Amino acid sequence: MNTTKKFTGKRTLKYAILGLLSRQPMTGYDITCEFQQAIGQFWQAKHSQIYPELKKLLIENLISQQIEMKGELEKKCYQLTELGKQALEQWLCQLDEIESEKDVFALRLYFLHAMPKTQLSTLFTHQLEQKQARLAFLHQQLATHFSENFDVITLNDNDFAHYLVLSKAIAREQSYYDWLVRSWQKVLRRQA
Amino acid sequence: MNTTKKFTGKRTLKYAILGLLSRQPMTGYDITCEFQQAIGQFWQAKHSQIYPELKKLLIENLISQQIEMKGELEKKCYQLTELGKQALEQWLCQLDEIESEKDVFALRLYFLHAMPKTQLSTLFTHQLEQKQARLAFLHQQLATHFSENFDVITLNDNDFAHYLVLSKAIAREQSYYDWLVRSWQKVLRRQA
DNA sequence: ATCGTCATGTAAGGCGTTACATGATTTT
DNA sequence: AAAATCATGTAACGCCTTACATGACGAT
Incomplete structure (x- = not known):
């Protein structure tokens, strides 16, 4: 058996x-x-x-x-x-293996050779707006849950963990947004 | 029917x-x-x-x-x-909706109140090593596929797309790594 | 000959989303 | 009275991973 x-x-x-x-x-x-x-x-x-x-x-x-x-x-x-x-x-206590990322926008961009060139602007604009909105939301979350000049080291475990993951989300979105801006500029310079 | x-x-x-x-x-x-x-x-x-x-x-x-x-x-x-x-x-040509991110390390960290405190160091060290290795790999990819002083605007569509997604991967991993370093420092200051 | 890579498939089962369903409580 | 929220569930289906299976070709 x-x-x-x-x-x-x-x-x-x-x-x-x-x-x-x-x-x-x-x-x-x-x-x-x-x-x-x-x-x-x-x-x-x-x-x-x-x-x-x-x-x-x-x-x-x-x-x-x-x-x-x-x-x-x-x-x-x-x-x-x-x-x-x-x-x-x-x-x-378990250690994480490398995680796989999925990002449909990056996937689309990877196939830009097959994309109608006029569409690139629409795609980037939309993505920039979305990331901007997300960043605004996350910053508002930070402002709501943590006072102006709070001290990280005095937070209890739950608040500290909350702060860490919030700051991670913000770092992630900001990095995405910055890359979008840089890439869009390159696309424009390239098409000029 | x-x-x-x-x-x-x-x-x-x-x-x-x-x-x-x-x-x-x-x-x-x-x-x-x-x-x-x-x-x-x-x-x-x-x-x-x-x-x-x-x-x-x-x-x-x-x-x-x-x-x-x-x-x-x-x-x-x-x-x-x-x-x-x-x-x-x-x-x-389709526009993306907001995508959901999944990150097990961040999830674990969110529950750090229930974690044996000695384990935090192991988790962070492991994660830092993983991200460092990934960054090294991505930089090596960049070096392999693009020459020292290449000009982005002269690349063909395929190479340009490749560059964009590679630079995105690097930005993502670097941002994650930087957050890990900042967070680990905060953890240490808090435990001191 | 053995090992790694090339090459193609199927099966089982867990994970995740959308839709289907129902009904109470609270707010406007 | 109507709408939003609280509250709990199931059904159908697609997505994804692990494992099972097979066999040829090329290098050492």
């Missing part, structure tokens, strides 16, 4: 959920909302993926459920078990 | 393959190799995904097949049809 599985995925969503629950007990709905907040800059999931995953985690005994009734409306609040805490900690 | 599909994916691989074939006819194996080269910085696919996709593109009449025999070994060489050319051009 052979019960070994051929391979196992990385199950990143599993650990993202465990990580969120390690901060505080939450419902599936709360978790869904979190993926639209800070953490969403680096991982995303829809509720249709989250609810089944929570059921799996229950079966694996990594989380426990607690049903609250608010009138007729039922809220299923989840929290980490001791086993779940251990699983998370073990995952947090 | 209802034959409409509920939704259709973005089929990015489809267009990546059409884009590659727009440069020159290629085999599935050649395409597989391309995804480990320049284009691989922004899109990847394994041969197990490529061969079935090529069959689909044949059925869609976007590519045509030409079997060459090299002794007993058969090579299936694919090229764009007129329809395929049009499909590619239409895709190249």
Whole structure:
């Protein structure tokens, strides 16, 4: 009898959920909302993926459920078990392999030989606008969550982590934006 | 009778393959190799995904097949049809929506409150080494494909596109590396 | 002869999105 | 009263990775 599985995925969503629950007990709905907040800059999931995953985690005994009734409306609040805490900690200690980046704009640009030349301007303009909007949003997030002259070293773990990932998102978008500007200038000089 | 599909994916691989074939006819194996080269910085696919996709593109009449025999070994060489050319051009003109980024290291870092504090050093060191190696590789690519004092505006479309995506990859990795250094310094100051 | 590369495929299973479904509570 | 948000789920389908499979050609 052979019960070994051929391979196992990385199950990143599993650990993202465990990580969120390690901060505080939450419902599936709360978790869904979190993926639209800070953490969403680096991982995303829809509720249709989250609810089944929570059921799996229950079966694996990594989380426990607690049903609250608010009138007729039922809220299923989840929290980490001791086993779940251990699983998370073990995952947090794993070293990352090189990750693969996917960027459809860069892909399109790579095929610019087949692109109608008049289209390049539209593509770049659109991309520049998008990145600008994203940067504005991220800076606003920074302003909302951190006071004018805050001191990084005095922040608690959660705020410090929040600051780190926010500053990473900003660095990423700014670098993208700068490259767009430089590249667009080169395209213009080349077409002149 | 209802034959409409509920939704259709973005089929990015489809267009990546059409884009590659727009440069020159290629085999599935050649395409597989391309995804480990320049284009691989922004899109990847394994041969197990490529061969079935090529069959689909044949059925869609976007590519045509030409079997060459090299002794007993058969090579299936694919090229764009007129329809395929049009499909590619239409895709190249599409505007991108905001893309979602996934970054497991940032995710782990976001949960640093649950991390054994001694582990942070290991994680950062590993990540710094990885990014450094990637940067070295990309700079070497740049040196290999472009001469010391090359002029961007004189490059042909293919080389220009190659330069743009290479410079984007470098900007991305450099920005990541710089953020890692800044963050690691903050972690150290905070723990001191 | 053995090893690496060239060359092509299929199968199984996990991951992720869109759509389908339902109903309560709160805000306007 | 209507609309937005809270709250939970399932179904269908496409995407992607790992593993399974096979065999020829070229170099050492």
